[in-house]
Amino acid sequence: MVGYVTLGTNDFARATAFYDALLAEVGGKRAMELEGSFVLWASGPSGMLAVTKPFDQRPATVGNGVMVALAAGSKEQVDQIYAKAIALGGTDEGKPGPRGDNFYGAYFRDLDGNKLNAYFVG
Numbered sequence: 001m002v003g004y005v006t007l008g009t010n011d012f013a014r015a016t017a018f019y020d021a022l023l024a025e026v027g028g029k030r031a032m033e034l035e036g037s038f039v040l041w042a043s044g045p046s047g048m049l050a051v052t053k054p055f056d057q058r059p060a061t062v063g064n065g066v067m068v069a070l071a072a073g074s075k076e077q078v079d080q081i082y083a084k085a086i087a088l089g090g091t092d093e094g095k096p097g098p099r100g101d102n103f104y105g106a107y108f109r110d111l112d113g114n115k116l117n118a119y120f121v122g
Contacts, residue, residue, distance in 0.1 A: 004040060004048035005068050008060025008116045012036060015051045018088050018111050023049065025081045026070055048070070062113040075104045081118035082106035084108040090116075 009015035016039050020030070026041035032050075040050040048069065054060050072078045079096045085108040086092060093115060094107035105119040 003046050004042075004050055006050040006052055007068065007110070007112070008054050008111045009051050010053075010060050011111070012053050013049070014111055018090070019051060020047065021088055022081065022084055022090075022110075023070075025077070025084050026072065060112060062115070067107075067115040067117055069105075069119055072118050072120045075120050078104055078106050078118045078120050082108060083119075085110070085116070 007015075019028075019039070019041060023029075023041045023043075027084060028041040028049070029043070030039055031042035032038070032040040036053075038050060042048040049070075058113040068110075069122055070081060075096075082096050089111055090108045092107075093109055094105070096106035096118075097104065097106050099101065102121050103119060105117050107115065107117050109115050
C-alpha cells in the first residue's frame with residue numbers, strides 16, 4: 001500500500017549516516033541517490049524510506065502526529081533496531097515492549113526529531 005515515506009533533514013550528511021546504519025538492521029540499502037540532497041533506502045519493491053533536504057530550501061520540521069514504522073522479523077529485531085537508533089544518537093520515545101496482545105514495539109526519534117517505531121506482530 002505505501003510505496004515510500006520521505007523525511008526532511010537539516011543536516012543531510014548526519015541523517016544519511018544515521019539511516020545507513022539503522023536501516024541495515026532490517027536489510028535496507030541505498031536504492032537511489034541524488035548527491036547531497038536525497039537518498040532512498042529499500043529492502044524490496046515497497047516500504048521504502050527516503051531523507052531529503054526540503055526542495056523549497058526552507059528548514060525541515062517535524063510533522064506533529066507523523067510517525068514511520070519499520071517492520072521487524074522478531075521481537076529481538078525490534079530490540080536491536082531500537083538499541084541501534086539510541087546508540088546512533090536517537091532519543092527514546094518508548095522502550096521495547098508489548099503494546100496490546102500481539103504487537104511488540106519500540107519508539108524513538110531520529111537526529112532531526114522525526115518519530116519512528118520498530119514493530120513486530122505475532
